[in-house]
Amino acid sequence: MPEVAFPWHDTVWTQLTGQDQHAHAYLFSGLPGVGKRRFANAFAAFLLCTTPAQGMACGRCRSCLLREAGTHPDLLLITPEEEGKAIRVDAIRQLVDFMGQTSQQGGSKVIVLYPAEAMNQNAANALLKSLEEPTADTYLLLVTDQPGRLLPTIRSRCRGQRLPTPSRDAALSWLADAVPELNGDDRLILLQMAGGAPLRAQALHDLDAVKLRLGVVENVKALLKDQQSASQLADSWSKIPLELLIDWFCSWTLDLLKLQTGAIRHAENSDMDVVLGYMAKHVGAQQLMEWQDWLLAHRSMTLGKANLNRGLFLESLLLEWKQLLKKR
Template identity: 70%
Template sequence: MLEVVCPWHAPIWSSLTSQTQHAHAYLFSGLPGVGKRRFANAFAAFLLCDTPEHAMACGHCRACLLREAGSHPDLLLLEPEEEGKAIRVDAVRQLVDFIGQTAQQGGRKVIVLHPAEAMNQNAANALLKSLEEPTRDTFLLLVSDQPSRLLATIRSRCRVQTLAAPSQADALDWLATAVPELQAEQHQALLIMSGGAPLRALELHQLDAIAMRQQVVADIKALIKQERSPSQVSDAWSKYPLELLLDWFCSWTLDLLKLHTGAQPVASNQDMDKVLGYVVRFPTAGQLMDWQGWLLAHRAMVQGKANLNRGLFVEALLIEWKKLLEKR
């Protein structure tokens, strides 16, 4: 499969591929779902291609055919053995050995490492040595959602390229083409839930996130009206992704803070505008900040794959949410 960059990254792609010399290490960073992986894979294909055409891998030379078959000997894809797990030092030692080998096709060697922030401390230190002693015609492409989690010494030895999200209009146009069966308001809802990242919006569509979100909002309303208990709602959400639930609560809390300070007159989360307009009357700004801190701390734990009891955690989340409604 020929890798194609997302259209909103075309100017950066044009600038990068027009250069006659390339850095030995790149760090492609940006929000999840903006197309960093596509960009890195397309760049790897471009670097390995024998006869690039129009600043893209040709797709039909021997190097391209080997890569598309997943058998190019001079391309190494390095990622966790399981999603959400760490990249360990043994994997990076494999990378170091790969760097030390002669290119089997007689050209360049390319390593794509994703997500770079998944490296544990030992793995990061092992990688640093390779960055300090670059090998000719060997290119390391790091992809990261959270570059701040990387060692500063690793970041400083890479050419950092931020890949931003597109404008809302461009993102909606892309989604309309990618999922034409949805209505315009559904595209808008997915884009809001994804934080403006179109590929993440597409993933959410595949998770049926719109229906999930509708049920979550209905359950929140029932919880506030005391028609359902935190335990009952927790059971109903047993299969909903924790990161997604926490993202939604964080977004609602940001709306509450903006409403409380008068920074915005209505909630940006339109499906929760009435609920948030009601909730904001009760907590102080300090209580909202404390609640936001609780959410962010626990979101970091979930992202770090902490061993949480899911049912108890979601129930605690809902109990803390209800506390915002207590009269002080």
Template identity: 65%
Template sequence: MLDLVSRPAPWHQPIWQQLTAQQDFAHAYLFSGQPGGGKRRFASAFAAFLMCDAPEHGFACDQCRSCHLRLAGSHPDLLLLEPEEEGKAIRVDAVRQLVDFISQTAQQGGRKVVVLQPAEAMNVNAANALLKSLEEPSAQTYLLLISDQPSRLLPTVRSRCRVQPLGLPAGTEALAWLTEQGGERSREECALLLQMAGGAPLLALTLAQQDALAQREKVVEGIKALLKGQVAPSRLAEQWNAVPIELLLDWFCAWTLDLLKLQQGAVEHATSADMEKVLGYMAQKLEVQRLLAWQDWLLEHRRLFASKANLNRVLFLEKALVQWKNLLQRR
């Protein structure tokens, strides 16, 4: 779904001003950056700007006929191309529809814009089908590609786009923005959300709306009970049924990295404040080789879940918790 916004995130404002001040635009752009950092918002706002009949102060006016059609989701000259299901591929048939769209005359007599996200979801055939449109662009037609992982794109696709990296704001700016977004979250809670989101403010806001803080507290308490022998791994795996597996994998990966840094003396305190005492205790007890083997196993299963492999969630969590607890056992 395309964001119905006409302005980028505030931390991307300098890049926006440079882009929209140009007289001539590239026929294809590749907006890349970390998930939740604002690149989709940026691309949506740029699409709105390109299609607006009378931009004001460098932004879409949201008042003209073209803007009204866009905001209603019914602009005939704006096409959004994305997977039919999250995590699935963008197939060649969908890209052929894009090519047909590009070849047609704009129904509103202005520009045509295609937003394709995530670009790395295109399979090889789809990417090759797109190349012709990139090599022989139509007048007044603009392709906006959005990618979390631009390295996964065919080099020939990347080379035919103007690549625009969109980074994250500084920590203080991200924290100030998230704190201003409403709700009753404390500054400490916002800081934890940003940590869970890898510093990406929009992802942190999504996590807040998904009640991730309460889920995190439940998981941390469960970890403490597990290490004290107060709960069995199988029972804990069932109790975490409502927690998204992606979050659990992210948290365990972050805690494992903290353990490695603590164990090697690279840092004095864990970055995960709510797990600082637990991780500090574990770092003193575990063996580095066992920790590295655990990390390899965890990263491999994270990759499998990301690729939508058909894994049994409860059995995976039970095995993961057994291995986590066994990190403290000496050979």
């Protein structure tokens, strides 16, 4: 029997499955790592089940057994052909054909599409036509980390459902069970890196992110002391996910802004407290805002899978960061 995604989604699940009628299209959103895909898959199982019980798929009917075997003819999963690539129009044409078919099991048909923001322009336009002409007993479940990147017309034709992030205590409790070898300090560090999303914290643990971050922090300190060059660091960070590096710089920048405005007295990124405290006193407010604009623009480009030259981008990022102390 598929579980309700995670305990922090119980309320949303109960509200959703308790409805007499369901929308033909849902848009599940939330932070990366809060369990959106698992929630959507569990909801797909519920919609396909012929004898749901207590708001859950039964796990025993023919429909459930076919789904668990990965052979359910009325369930379609649409994802990029390769991780990080776009969902192309051919995949949406397959979706359109699927929607037009009669259910082979005589019940509902369900499509799960993830990540929805990965659709290119042609694919998004093709999907829009299907949303304008919904098929009876066919449900489309879109899952996204970035709903703002979807066409407004797609968002408006779906029932939006944001999935919440758990409380810190709930997330730490789940992490303690999921990754028992982690000590309490590392759980806190990983959860902070993940913005409070426990599944992302678990994924960061799999990347050995605590060790990677320790090295990056030491590298940044060396950069500011002229002990290492930007090009040297860019080369040495070749195996660290770019999104992770950008997230760290965004978090440090937010701390700088809070320190300058007096919102906090010590950096929330405790491993950079001394560095950020010094920078907050020596970086001009205007320069800091310009740096933040530059960083967020490039973060958006990275999330949008722009074809950046990784080495040149990292070198530019490090030079811009270092120049903050010289632009006052």
